[in-house]
Amino acid sequence: MKMKFTADIIIGTEVHVQLNTNTKLFCSCATKGEDIPNSRCCEICLGMPGSKPLVNQKAIEYALKLALALHCKINPDVIFSRKVYFYPDLAKNYQITQFEVPLGENGCIILDSGRKVKIERIHLEEDPASLIHPAGMEKSQYTLIDYNRSGIPLCEIVTAPEMHSPEEAREFMNKLKIILQYLKIFDENVCVIKADANISIKESGYIRSEIKNITGFKEIEDALLYEIQRQKKAIKDNEKLIQDTRGWNPDNKTTIRLRTKETEADYGYIIDPDLVKIDITEKFVKDIQKEMPELPEQKIHKFIHTHKINEQDAKILAAEYILAELFEQIAVEVSPQLAAKWLRRELIRVVNYNKMNFSQLKIDVKHLIELFSMIEKKEITETVGQDIMNQLIIKQFSPKEYVEKNNLKTVQDIAQLESLCKEIISKNAQVAQDYKNGKQEALHFLIGQVMRQMKGKADAKALKEMFEKMIKDE
Amino acid sequence: MAILKGQRYYKLKLSIDNNNYQEIKMITNLHNHIQAVHNQSIDIVEYTAKALEQAKAINKEYNYFTTISEELALSQAQNLKKTPTGRLAGVFLSVKDAICVQGVESTAGSKILKGYKPLFNATVIQRCINEGAIILGKTSQDEFGFGGFAVNTEIVPKNPFNKDRVTGGSSGGSAGITQKADFAHLALGESTGGSIVNPALFCGVYGLCPTYGRVSRYGLLDYGSSLDKIGPMAKTIEDIASLLNIIAGHDDKEATSATQKTEDYTKYLNRPVRKMKIGIIKDLFGDVFGDGVDENITKAIYKKIEQLESEEVICEEVSMPITNKYGIPAYYIIATAEASTNLAKYCGIRYGAADDLKSNYNEYFTKFREANFSKEAKRRIMLGTFTRMAGYRDAYYTKAMKVRTKIIEEYQHLFKKYDALISPVMPMLAPKFSELEKLTPAQHYMADIMTAPPNLAGLPHINVPIGMHNDQALGLMLTTNHFEEGKLIQIGSAIR
Numbered sequence: 001m002k003m004k005f006t007a008d009i010i011i012g013t014e015v016h017v018q019l020n021t022n023t024k025l026f027c028s029c030a031t032k033g034e035d036i037p038n039s040r041c042c043e044i045c046l047g048m049p050g051s052k053p054l055v056n057q058k059a060i061e062y063a064l065k066l067a068l069a070l071h072c073k074i075n076p077d078v079i080f081s082r083k084v085y086f087y088p089d090l091a092k093n094y095q096i097t098q099f100e101v102p103l104g105e106n107g108c109i110i111l112d113s114g115r116k117v118k119i120e121r122i123h124l125e126e127d128p129a130s131l132i133h134p135a136g137m138e139k140s141q142y143t144l145i146d147y148n149r150s151g152i153p154l155c156e157i158v159t160a161p162e163m164h165s166p167e168e169a170r171e172f173m174n175k176l177k178i179i180l181q182y183l184k185i186f187d188e189n190v191c192v193i194k195a196d197a198n199i200s201i202k203e204s205g206y207i208r209s210e211i212k213n214i215t216g217f218k219e220i221e222d223a224l225l226y227e228i229q230r231q232k233k234a235i236k237d238n239e240k241l242i243q244d245t246r247g248w249n250p251d252n253k254t255t256i257r258l259r260t261k262e263t264e265a266d267y268g269y270i271i272d273p274d275l276v277k278i279d280i281t282e283k284f285v286k287d288i289q290k291e292m293p294e295l296p297e298q299k300i301h302k303f304i305h306t307h308k309i310n311e312q313d314a315k316i317l318a319a320e321y322i323l324a325e326l327f328e329q330i331a332v333e334v335s336p337q338l339a340a341k342w343l344r345r346e347l348i349r350v351v352n353y354n355k356m357n358f359s360q361l362k363i364d365v366k367h368l369i370e371l372f373s374m375i376e377k378k379e380i381t382e383t384v385g386q387d388i389m390n391q392l393i394i395k396q397f398s399p400k401e402y403v404e405k406n407n408l409k410t411v412q413d414i415a416q417l418e419s420l421c422k423e424i425i426s427k428n429a430q431v432a433q434d435y436k437n438g439k440q441e442a443l444h445f446l447i448g449q450v451m452r453q454m455k456g457k458a459d460a461k462a463l464k465e466m467f468e469k470m471i472k473d474e
Numbered sequence: 475m476a477i478l479k480g481q482r483y484y485k486l487k488l489s490i491d492n493n494n495y496q497e498i499k500m501i502t503n504l505h506n507h508i509q510a511v512h513n514q515s516i517d518i519v520e521y522t523a524k525a526l527e528q529a530k531a532i533n534k535e536y537n538y539f540t541t542i543s544e545e546l547a548l549s550q551a552q553n554l555k556k557t558p559t560g561r562l563a564g565v566f567l568s569v570k571d572a573i574c575v576q577g578v579e580s581t582a583g584s585k586i587l588k589g590y591k592p593l594f595n596a597t598v599i600q601r602c603i604n605e606g607a608i609i610l611g612k613t614s615q616d617e618f619g620f621g622g623f624a625v626n627t628e629i630v631p632k633n634p635f636n637k638d639r640v641t642g643g644s645s646g647g648s649a650g651i652t653q654k655a656d657f658a659h660l661a662l663g664e665s666t667g668g669s670i671v672n673p674a675l676f677c678g679v680y681g682l683c684p685t686y687g688r689v690s691r692y693g694l695l696d697y698g699s700s701l702d703k704i705g706p707m708a709k710t711i712e713d714i715a716s717l718l719n720i721i722a723g724h725d726d727k728e729a730t731s732a733t734q735k736t737e738d739y740t741k742y743l744n745r746p747v748r749k750m751k752i753g754i755i756k757d758l759f760g761d762v763f764g765d766g767v768d769e770n771i772t773k774a775i776y777k778k779i780e781q782l783e784s785e786e787v788i789c790e791e792v793s794m795p796i797t798n799k800y801g802i803p804a805y806y807i808i809a810t811a812e813a814s815t816n817l818a819k820y821c822g823i824r825y826g827a828a829d830d831l832k833s834n835y836n837e838y839f840t841k842f843r844e845a846n847f848s849k850e851a852k853r854r855i856m857l858g859t860f861t862r863m864a865g866y867r868d869a870y871y872t873k874a875m876k877v878r879t880k881i882i883e884e885y886q887h888l889f890k891k892y893d894a895l896i897s898p899v900m901p902m903l904a905p906k907f908s909e910l911e912k913l914t915p916a917q918h919y920m921a922d923i924m925t926a927p928p929n930l931a932g933l934p935h936i937n938v939p940i941g942m943h944n945d946q947a948l949g950l951m952l953t954t955n956h957f958e959e960g961k962l963i964q965i966g967s968a969i970r
Contacts, residue, residue, distance in 0.1 A: 043594055047819050049582075049826075050574040050592055050693040052728050082815045084862075088835050093818035142831075268862040270871060273700035273812050275729045 005161075005206050011169050011224060012161035012198045016154045017180060018127065018191035019062045024151035025126045026053030026096065031153075032190050037132075037146040045151035047091030052274050055080070059124060059153035060103075060278065062185040064288050066155055067104030067122045069179050069295055074285055075101050078124075078278040083267040088143065089128035091150050097125035099269045103280075109159075109175050110297075117172055118160035127152040155185075161198060166224035169197060173217045174319075178296050181321035181359075188359045195220050199227050204234075207241040211255055214248045223248045227255055299324050307336035316344045322358040323347070329365045334372040342372055346386060350393045364396055371399040383456035384408050411457050417450070421466050424449045432471050443467055498524045500657035504565060504713050507658030511554065511564035511606070518564045522551035522608055525566045525657050529610055537631045538651040540571045542611035543578045550608045560606025561720060567602055568651045568661040571612040572619060573704060574693035575599050582695040583615040583627040583644075586846035587826035596693020597728065598662060598704050598721045605720050607660070613647025617848050618817065619666050619697040620644070622900075622921050623910055624673065626850040630907075634677055636945040639904040642676030645707065649673035649681065652707050660717050661707040666697045667805050668899075668925025670705045671951055674937035676904035678947030680714045680966070681707040685956045686932030687732035689718075690725030696816040698809035699730070701929055711967045714936070715739040718959060734957050742963040747785060750965065752952075753792035753892040754779060758924050767901045774940050774948045775898060778969050785968065792888055792895070794927070797881045801927035804881065806919055807861045807874035808930070814858030817851070853915065882931045889955040894965050896952055897924050899937050903946035928953045936962045938969050 024031055027044035034040070043051040060078060067074055081099035107119035129150040133140035157176065163169050173195065180186035186193070194215050200208040209231070214223050227246070234241055246255040294302070296318045303314035307327075317323045323343055330339040347368075351358060371388055374380045380388075380403055388399045403409060411417060424446055425432045435442035447463045498520055501507040510516040526544050533539045547566075554564055569575060572582035574592035576599075581587035595603065603609070616626040624631050624646025631646040633639035634653040641650045645663030650673070652661045663670040665683040674681025683705045691702055706717035718739045725731040759772050779789050822828045822842035829842055847855070861870035888895065900921060913921075928935045928951075935953040942948060950969070954961045 046824060048593065048824075049587065049590065049695045049819065050580070050594070050596060052692050052730075054727065054729055084815050084818055086818065086821065086836070086839060088823065091819070091824070093821060094815050143835075266864050268815075268859060268864075268867070270811050270815060270862050271875075273698070273730075274696075 005200075005202070007164045008202045009164050009228060010161045010198075010200050010206055010208075011163040011166070012159050013157075013163070013169060013172070013220070014159075014196045015157045015173070015176060016194045017066075017157065017176075017186055018193070019059055019153040019155055019185050020187040020191055021056060021058045021062060021153055023056055023058075025056050025059050025124065025153040026151055029151065035148070037144070038148060041147040041150060045091060046147055047093075053096060053272075055275060055278060056153065060280075061288060062153070062183070063103050063122065063124045063155045064280070064285070065183045065185060065292060066157075066180070067107065068285070068289060068292060069183055070104070070107035070109060070119050070122065070157070072104030072107030072119060072122055074104050074280060076280055077101060078103060078280060080124075080272045080275045081269045082272050083125075083269055085265050085267055087128070088145060089131050089150075091129065091147065095126060095128065096272055096275070097156075098123035100271065109172055109179075111168060111171055111175070117162050117168075120158045120160050122155060122157050125154050125156060126150070127154045161200075166221040166228070169224055170217065170221040173220055175296075177217060178319055178321065182293055182295055184293075188357060193217070197224060197227075199224055199231075201228060201231050201235075204231060204241045207243055209241075209243070209255070210245045211248050212245060212258065215250070219248065219250055222250075222253055223255065226253055230255065296324075303327070303336075303340075307331050307340075309336050309340040313340040313344050316348075320358045322361060326363075326365055326368065330369055330372060333369045334376050338376050339372055342375070342385075342389075346389045347393075350389055354393055356393070361393070362396070363392060367392055367396065367399055374399065374403060378459065379403070379409055381410050381456055381459055383451065383460070384410075387456065408455070408457055410459055411454055417458060417463065417466060418470075420450055420453060421446075421463065421470055425467075425470060435467075436471055496524075500524060500528075502656060502658060504658050504660070504710075504716065508561070508563050508565060511558050514555075514558055516564075518554050518558070518608075519548065519551045521564065521657070522547050522566075525608075525610065525655075525659075528656060529566075529568075529651070532651065532654045535632070536634065536637070536650055536654065537629045538568070538613055538647040538654070539611040540581060540583065540614050540629055540647070541579050543575065543609050546575070546578055547608050547610060550603070554606055554608070558606075560604065561716070562602055562660070563606035564658065565607050566610045566655070566657060566659045567607040568610045568613050568648055568655075568659065569599065570645050570648050570662055570664050570704075571615050572664055572695040572697075573599060573612075573662055574695070575609055575612065578609070578612060580612060580695065581826070582618045583629070584617045584820075584847070584851070585628065585827065586820045586822070586843070587695070590826040592693070594693060596704075597690035597725045599693065601720050602662075602717075610651075610659075613645070613651060613661065615647060615669075616644035617851050618695065618813065619664065619669050619702075620813075620848075620850045620854050622668060622672050622918065623905070625907065625910060626848055633904050635904075635942070635947065636906075638906045638908070639946070640676060640907060640910060642673035642900070642904065644669040644673070645681070646673045646677075648707050649677035649679055652679045652709060653677045659709075660713055662704055662717075662721075663707045664694060664702060664704050665925075665929060666701045666703075666809055667929045668922050670703075670707065671899045671925055671935055671937040671949075672922075674707055675899040675939075675949040675951075676947060678939045678942070678949070679707055679709055680711050680937060680939065681705065682714050682718060682936040682959065682962060683929070683934060684718065684722060684959055685732065685934045687730050688723075688734075688736075688934070688957065688959065689721045690723075690728045690731045692725055692728040692731075696812075698812040699816060700812060701805075701809055701932075703929075703932075711938075711963060712740065712743055714966075715743055715963050718963075722959070732957070737960055739960055739963050742960040743967045745964045745967075747782065747787050747965055747968040749786060749788065750893045750961075751788045751790070751891060752779075752782065752965070753888055753895045754789055755794055755798075755895055755897040756791040757793055757795070757798045758897040767898055768903050770903065770943045770946075771898045771901075771948060774943070775896065775950045778940050778950060779896065781970075782965075782968065787965075787968075789896070790892075792892070794884055794888070796877075797884050797927045798923065800877045801881060801930060802920060802923055804874040804877040805922070805926035805930045806857070807870050808878065810854045810858030811862045811871050811874075812858070814855045814862070817847075817855055820846075822846070850915075878930055881927060885928075885931050885933060885953075886955070893958075893961055894952045894954045896950060899924055899949050899951040903943060903948070924951060932956065934959045934962055936966050938966045940969065
């Protein structure tokens with residue numbers, strides 16, 4: 001049956017997420033640890049004759065959490081099938097996956113525009129081994145196989161063809177990533193996320209290409225942008241497009257044809273007779289639901305309505321699980337508005353400056369609370385606060401003790417400040433005159449001079465008022 | 475207990491001179507043998523040497539073994555001499571080649587697994603070793619269990635009563651050595667569609683195929699995973715019960731392993747059968763195999779039915795129209811579909827035989843599989859692959875799965891009324907190799923008409939030997955409801 005499309009661009013994706021379980025999907029080998037090739041495998045993930053798989057209950061729980069978070073209908077049975085194809089990365093020459101009945105169906109992710117992208121199915125399967133071509137994919141005379149990856153649980157998320165731009169595809173992936181973070185079933189530093197994307201355009205009558213194996217979140221947008229251009233150019237050049245499967249080369253940012261539809265594999269699925277049906281009881285689902293954390297949408301709602309911060313801040317904080325967590329803990333101790341402002345502006349700034357991601361962040365929330373409350377009580381200036389933030393991300397220390405030790409408290413002595421201002425004005429008479437003549441920047445210079453001498457410990461706002469008054473009164 | 479580590483060589487050190495050990499009189503009774511080991515009245519190392527010698531001599535004539543695991547057996551015997559414990563202490567165990575024994579070549583009778591020495595013991599093997607059993611060797615079989623006559627392999631076992639006849643299959647080697655071994659001996663067979671009871675019949679021994687899941691499949695080289703069952707083979711029904719006691723029970727390494735509680739099966743031996751009800755599957759005594767069932771079989775079985783009736787067992791004729799019409803096709807579709815996926819892993823890369831890794835992967839594995847699978851294996855892989863392809867899947871594989879459910883229902887309906895069902899095991903008596911050659915593959919498959927259905931339904935069944943017709947063994951098959959192995963032992967021990 002041909003679908004009736006009307007949009008200019010039609011995109012659908014299949015995303016594979018490595019789940020962050022301790023052990024593999026069908027054996028007790030570790031999913032992470034030493035990277036010596038073939039050090040984390042056993043008779044089961046090597047497909048040794050006579051070995052039999054056993055399902056990792058944790059992987060089912062993780063996948064179930066994701067299915068619930070994506071608003072899927074949960075099927076009452078988990079059934080595994082064998083997908084048969086001969087490839088050297090498959091220990092058994094078949095992959096254990098779910099075919100007939102997926103774990104979850106009919107879910108969605110809501111984009112910022114409010115549009116829903118339908119999730120057709122979510123299922124569990126085993127990751128194949130990794131193939132290593134020592135001299136590169138094309139030139140290598142031989143291939144090495146590393147089974148450390150063989151059997152790591154993968155969750156596949158299949159969307160309906162309901163995205164209409166590469167940007168939307170990227171947004172979808174980002175939204176998915178945030179949910180994975182919240183559920184704590186995916187570790188950005190260890191787990192791999194890959195996508196296959198289907199794309200077709202109106203001009204061709206929606207003849208679709210499937211791009212395989214796009215790794216990471218940004219690549220998907222690039223790959224789709226390239227593919228749209230390629231398809232449009234082909235039509236312009238009067239080339240006939242045919243349905244095909246293509247590979248994405250991230251190095252030169254192009255796609256190449258792998259195969260056409262005529263050579264599409266027939267996997268000959270059968271239900272895996274080595275495994276038994278696992279019941280997903282209502283009670284089990286309820287227990288999982290109880291364990292489910294608040295998700296981004298719920299957090300945003302709470303931030304706006306309970307913590308009374310603005311929508312934009314709420315969305316930015318909720319988009320990083322760790323930021324959201326920090327905010328909630330800090331907002332109990334200091335003003336939520338101040339916390340929101342400092343987290344979204346200053347913490348993000350230093351994280352980006354240090355080229356880190358939030359999952360690598362080692363910061364003690366107690367220290368942030370100390371810092372923010374000193375700022376709130378105007379015990380330190382924002383300048384001092386920013387400086388402490390710069391350091392807090394590198395090493396852990398108590399901002400309170402640091403301020404005391406280094407005598408960084410805001411100078412409250414008005415007389416001292418006034419005499420300093422006077423001194424600065426007399427030293428920079430011309431600048432003061434410039435300000436008097438209407439040059440606003442001149443005032444900033446003067447304030448800067450005081451700040452320098454005070455090592456940032458003066459309240460900039462107070463200084464400004466002081467200078468204005470003095471120059472006016474002169 | 476003794477597990478062979480790697481390939482260490484154990485030298486046989488005999489404490490007595492060779493002449494004495496030649497003089498040893500083996501104890502054939504299992505119970506007496508185990509007692510003698512326990513109270514150390516025999517030197518189990520000497521006995522093992524003797525058993526190995528006898529096994530080798532038998533093997534020379536009859537081809538029952540693919541490997542005689544001499545080193546392992548002697549090392550186990552030496553350990554046992556030090557610690558003479560276990561419910562199978564010193565009992566010699568022959569193992570169907572498809573069941574993994576750590577460090578001992580396990581090929582399921584296939585060229586493609588030449589040299590494969592498993593790194594682990596099958597659960598059944600570990601349990602037997604833990605009870606002091608001594609592994610004699612791996613027995614010959616149809617490649618991967620593909621056959622009912624044990625001829626689809628390189629080492630073809632011969633019938634213990636007449637070397638021109640077949641042992642039956644696929645567990646032919648296990649059945650043959652069980653008949654010929656003149657010492658305390660047990661064997662493990664495996665059945666997918668009849669491979670325990672069929673060779674047990676032709677070799678005149680007991681063979682019990684348990685309920686699917688009753689005995690762990692961990693470490694079994696798969697044929698059809700939803701059908702495969704490991705079971706005991708022995709000369710007496712007492713020994714069948716003893717071995718079943720050890721191998722039955724849940725295994726947390728295997729997902730399809732049953733969690734139902736096990737019983738002491740020896741308690742069922744010689745239990746009164748009065749007032750029990752048995753259904754005689756009358757369709758299986760009729761014209762089911764061209765010329766019909768061999769009349770000698772029918773006569774012998776009805777004689778035993780009369781004996782049971784004289785002991786007030788209620789025997790009634792029953793009919794199983796769906797089962798007997800669709801059992802064979804459903805069985806062959808499911809078994810080959812599963813087999814074609816189970817055998818996909820054999821591609822000459824990770825284990826077993828291998829060629830020079832030249833050419834590309836596709837060329838390599840295609841050539842390798844072509845050269846190392848037998849004709850019958852290829853036939854079943856092709857058949858099984860066809861039935862699960864898109865476009866045919868619903869018409870064959872999916873339909874066969876539905877038929878399977880219907881067949882189970884037909885059995886369950888009868889088991890509401892009957893304790894057991896009785897039928898022939900095979901439509902013919904042990905044929906000669908020369909007679910087999912005349913059969914087409916379809917006729918070969920049809921010969922499983924009695925055994926495929928209980929296997930398809932996962933029901934326990936047993937071959938009970940009931941005498942000889944000239945040089946051909948006679949037997950009957952009893953089938954009971956799931957997890958009622960006890961009743962098989964009970965009724966089986968009543969038929970003498």
